[in-house]
Amino acid sequence: xxxxxxxxxxxxxxxxxxxxxxxxxxxxxxxxxxxxxxxxxxxxxxxxxxxxxxxxxxxxxxxx
Numbered sequence: 001x002x003x004x005x006x007x008x009x010x011x012x013x014x015x016x017x018x019x020x021x022x023x024x025x026x027x028x029x030x031x032x033x034x035x036x037x038x039x040x041x042x043x044x045x046x047x048x049x050x051x052x053x054x055x056x057x058x059x060x061x062x063x064x
Contacts, residue, residue, distance in 0.1 A: 001011035001020065009023035021027070 001013055004010035004012055004019060009021055009026070011020050011022055012018070013020055
């Protein structure tokens, strides 16, 4: 692989010409942040579902 000038973590694959990012620490941080965002989204979705259930129950109570 050939180092890309001006970019410390980028390399060009000699066979395919593809640019490859070899920053493992940066990739692990990206995965950690992505997983955290997914967990937060799931939690928010669960809260929305709970609120919808509460609203439905309140409507049932009000309507008798």
